[in-house]
Amino acid sequence: MKISLILCTVNRVQPLENFFNSLLLQTFTNYEVVVIDQNIDNRLEQIIDKFSSKLSIKVLKMTPGLSKSRNLGLRNIDGDIVCFPDDDCEYT
Numbered sequence: 001m002k003i004s005l006i007l008c009t010v011n012r013v014q015p016l017e018n019f020f021n022s023l024l025l026q027t028f029t030n031y032e033v034v035v036i037d038q039n040i041d042n043r044l045e046q047i048i049d050k051f052s053s054k055l056s057i058k059v060l061k062m063t064p065g066l067s068k069s070r071n072l073g074l075r076n077i078d079g080d081i082v083c084f085p086d087d088d089c090e091y092t
Contacts, residue, residue, distance in 0.1 A: 003031040004079030008062075008069040009087035010038035013047060020051040022090035032056040034076055036069040 005023075009016060016035075023033070037044050037059055048059055060076060062069045070084060085091075 001030065001081065002079040003028075003081045003083060004073075004077035005031060005033045005083050005085055006036065006070055006073035006077065007033060007085050007087055008036040008038060008066055008073070009044070010064055012087045013043055015088040016044065017047050017050075018090050019085065019087070020047070020055060022092070023055060024051075026091060032058065032078055034058045034060065034073045036060050036062050036073050038062055038064045038069060 007016075007019070020033075023031075033055055035044070035048065035057060038061075044059070048057060051057060058076060060072055062072050074082065
């Protein structure tokens with residue numbers, strides 16, 4: 001069983017790093033993170049590069065809009081279970 005985490009984000013960097021760090025602490029590791037980047041710039045590039053060797057991350061660009069971003073994510077997942085974490089959450 002694989003889990004797909006569809007994370008739509010705009011205007012956040014540090015919370016995204018906290019989220020990725022919390023994923024590294026998990027014992028279950030069969031998951032992917034599909035990041036829907038709604039920023040007009042490349043502010044996430046450095047943080048994605050930092051974690052891409054440790055986590056399975058797909059990055060898709062989209063104009064702002066939560067529903068259409070989630071729909072884009074749903075069309076690009078490989079998992080059996082889908083979750084929609086907020087871009088400022090952390091898993092304990």
